[in-house]
Amino acid sequence: AKEPVRVLVTGAAGQIGYALVPMIARGVMLGADQPVILHMLDIPPAAEALNGVNMELVDAAFPLLKGVVATTDVVEACTGVNIAIMVGGFPRKEGMERKDVMSKNVSIYKSQASALEKHAAANCKVLVVANPANTNALILKEFAPSIPEKNITCLTRLDHNRALGQVSERLNVQVSDVKNVIIWGNHSSTQYPDVSHATVKTPSGEKPVPALVADDAWLKGEFITTVQQRGAAIIKARKQSSALSAASSACDHIRDWVLGTPEGTWVSMGVYSDGSYNVPAGLIYSFPITCRNGEWTIVKGLSIDDFSRKKLDLTAEELTEEKALAYSCLA
Numbered sequence: 001a002k003e004p005v006r007v008l009v010t011g012a013a014g015q016i017g018y019a020l021v022p023m024i025a026r027g028v029m030l031g032a033d034q035p036v037i038l039h040m041l042d043i044p045p046a047a048e049a050l051n052g053v054n055m056e057l058v059d060a061a062f063p064l065l066k067g068v069v070a071t072t073d074v075v076e077a078c079t080g081v082n083i084a085i086m087v088g089g090f091p092r093k094e095g096m097e098r099k100d101v102m103s104k105n106v107s108i109y110k111s112q113a114s115a116l117e118k119h120a121a122a123n124c125k126v127l128v129v130a131n132p133a134n135t136n137a138l139i140l141k142e143f144a145p146s147i148p149e150k151n152i153t154c155l156t157r158l159d160h161n162r163a164l165g166q167v168s169e170r171l172n173v174q175v176s177d178v179k180n181v182i183i184w185g186n187h188s189s190t191q192y193p194d195v196s197h198a199t200v201k202t203p204s205g206e207k208p209v210p211a212l213v214a215d216d217a218w219l220k221g222e223f224i225t226t227v228q229q230r231g232a233a234i235i236k237a238r239k240q241s242s243a244l245s246a247a248s249s250a251c252d253h254i255r256d257w258v259l260g261t262p263e264g265t266w267v268s269m270g271v272y273s274d275g276s277y278n279v280p281a282g283l284i285y286s287f288p289i290t291c292r293n294g295e296w297t298i299v300k301g302l303s304i305d306d307f308s309r310k311k312l313d314l315t316a317e318e319l320t321e322e323k324a325l326a327y328s329c330l331a
């Protein structure tokens with residue numbers, strides 16, 4: 001039998017946490033033959049709710065779940081973890097300045113970075129979900145210098161999956177037949193959902209999405225804004241932000257990272273930029289990614305037209321500004 005993998009979920013008493021922990025305990029993230037031990041962290045005001053989640057995990061009698069650590073102590077939460085899903089953060093409240101929200105999250109991610117660096121298992125893989133996801137991941141990287149930068153990522157897979165969903169609806173094809181969309185840049189409204197290289201599997205082979213859609217105005221307009229604004233549309237409809245789709249996409253992100261992407265398929269992940277596609281190095285930026293043997297690689301050499309170039313640059317500029325804002329909070 002396999003040794004259990006320890007998976008940390010921060011913000012585990014929140015709504016994404018509530019959707020995510022049962023998925024992990026059922027093997028959705030790491031496979032149906034992989035036992036897990038869940039580490040759940042939240043803050044003291046949420047301790048009772050966290051205890052309730054813990055009770056429900058007992059009640060669900062998950063065969064793969066070999067143990068639970070539910071705590072408000074960050075060191076206890078981080079000790080020995082192989083995978084860390086960082087969902088906890090400080091939300092933007094009505095009337096708050098961007099800088100104030102940034103400052104709260106910078107201090108959270110700075111201290112959690114140190115705890116992970118000191119106490120997590122060697123080679124721990126980190127996925128930051130909490131917003132501002134890219135910049136929180138960057139702060140985590142800066143304050144955990146001994147964790148290799150390739151082990152620190154942020155979630156743009158939800159945006160990626162949203163783009164697959166929009167193409168599938170538009171063409172009336174199965175979402176599982178659509179692949180190789182790309183989310184470039186920030187997990188924010190400046191992200192660039194790009195279908196230039198996406199394809200659909202048809203009985204007569206793989207066909208390019210732009211040719212099948214054959215509506216440049218939709219692809220360059222409504223498609224992009226729908227994906228960019230989808231989070232807001234969900235809040236409007238549900239009065240709460242995306243949770244089941246975020247949890248499911250976090251499982252997709254980790255599963256593909258650990259178990260690999262299928263041959264000929266890429267996904268989107270926020271990773272530390274090496275300057276590929278002339279994106280400034282030193283940002284956490286979403287790229288097309290393939291994974292193998294537990295390591296990700298940026299897909300190189302895709303053609304970028306003028307329209308795309310401007311969009312890639314715009315979202316990079318926003319991330320550069322966010323980085324400066326985050327650093328100003330440290331000063």
Ligand code: NAX
Binds near residue numbers: 132
């Ligand atoms: P909730 O407010 O329901 O849950 C957040 C939880 O984090 C709460 O239980 C809170 O007590 C806890 N928390 C706060 N500070 C903490 C700390 N220092 N340590 C540990 N736990 C802490 O929010 P939820 O809807 O679950 O969303 C969580 C985060 O995901 C938010 O930042 C949200 O903006 C972000 N999202 C990111 C997405 C992405 O694709 N990257 C999509 C979904 C989501 O909007």
